[in-house]
Amino acid sequence: MATVAGTAQVPAAGSGDEAGGRRARADAPRGRWRRHLPPYLAISPYYVLFAVFGAFPVFFSLYLSFQDWDGIGDMRFVGLQQYSWLLQDSVFWHSILNTFEIWFMSTVPMLFLALVLAFLLHSQVRYAAAYRVAYFIPNVTSMVAMTIVFGSVFAQSGLANSMLKAIGIDGVSWLTSALGIKSAISIMIIWRWVGYNALIFLAGLQAIPSELFEAARVDGASSRQTLFRVVVPQLRPVILFAVITSTINGLQIFTESQVLFYSDDPGTTGGPGQEGMTIVLYLWQKSFNDHQFGYGAAMGWLLFALIALFAIINWRLVSGSDRDGRRGIAWRKEARNGR
Known part of the structure; x- marks a missing residue:
């Protein structure tokens, strides 16, 4: 009887352990959730705000691009008709041309000047920290306020024409001619972004091994040769980031464009001949002046496609081929060896 009783107690203990194991396994996920819940709650405000003010407007604008809506009444589904109208809109194509012209006139000299400034700041110059702060100030200054200031500078009797006349050059129609309008906008863009990109390039320069500069100096390379043969190949990833x-x-x-040439008349938005009309300015006009929100949403998505296309093109142009990359690596090895 004792043996039977003893054998009878074994499964009872085993079944208790098994039940306890099941309860422990059931409580384990709840325990993990209790441990991880406070961090998730701490970061949740960002994701909630992003979902409300970031993700939702993006998806809603895509939905809106297939609708005809004035912002108040009922939406009317029109499918791809907004995109069809947009591709036949001459003002839209004119705004694309203006945008690309201004982009080319501002981006190319701005990046070159930023690279030169970064190279000079990387040299042993006095008050380098003060220069870095001064170069970055335009990027954090209100562009609306500075555009008003530049509007006075580029006026027919403004500071720019006064300086040109002082050196014997006739005044330029900055705000009335096609070339003058694009040049004025490009100068403002260069003024705003050259310091920011110079600091980006400077950070990349400080990551280049000093042995490369010493090797170039030993080989008798000039500052220009050092810039284009040492700095530019090493800064290719940073240049790619700046270009994109x-x-x-x-x-x-x-x-x-909006501050310089603001007008209630849609025909004069963007200045004389609409030479300052950009894609985003035209989007703003159609959406918030003409209350064609579906049309503006379609324009925004076409702008997104253009930006993605040109980002890919710039990436291919700046990154170069594998053969150029291998050639640059070989040259850097020669520089390290003091050749």
């Missing part, structure tokens, strides 16, 4: 971000910013030009 400048492309994104350059194709979204709005404040400069």
Whole structure:
């Protein structure tokens, strides 16, 4: 009987352990959730705000691009008709041309000047920290306020023409001619972004091994040769980043044109001949002046496609081929060896 009783107690203990194991396994997920819940709650405000003010407007604008809506009444589904109208809109194509012209006139010299400034700041110059702060100030200054200032500078009797006349050059029609309008906007963009990109390039320069500069100095390389044979190949990833971000910013030009040439008349938006009309300015006009929100949403998505296309093109152009990359690596090895 004792043996039977003993054997009878074994499964009872085993079944208790098994039940306890099941309860422990059931409680384990709840325990993990209790441990991870506070961090998730701490970061949740960002994701909630992003979902409300970031993700939702993006998806809603895509939905809106297939609708005809004035912002108040009922929406009417029109399918791809908004995109069809947009591709036949001569003002839209004119705004694309203006945007690309301004982007080219501003981005190319701006990146070159930023690279030169970064190279000079990387040298042993006095008050380098003060220069870095001074170069970055335009990027954090209100562009609306500075556009008003530049509007006075580029007026027919403004500071720019006064300086040109002082050196014997006739005044330029900055705000009335096609070339003058694009040049004025490009100068404002260069003024705003050259310091920002110079600091980006400077950060990349400081990551280049000093042995490369010493090897170039031993080989008798001039500053120009050092810039284009040492700095530029080493800064290729940084240059790629600067080119892509400048492309994104350059194709979204709005404040400069809107403040300089604001008008209640749609026919004069963007200045004389609408030479300052950019894609984003035209989007703003159709959406918030003409209350064609579906049309503006379609324009925004076409702008997104253009930015993505040109970002890919710039990436291919700046990154170069594998053969160029291998050639640059071989040259850097020669430089390290003091050749």
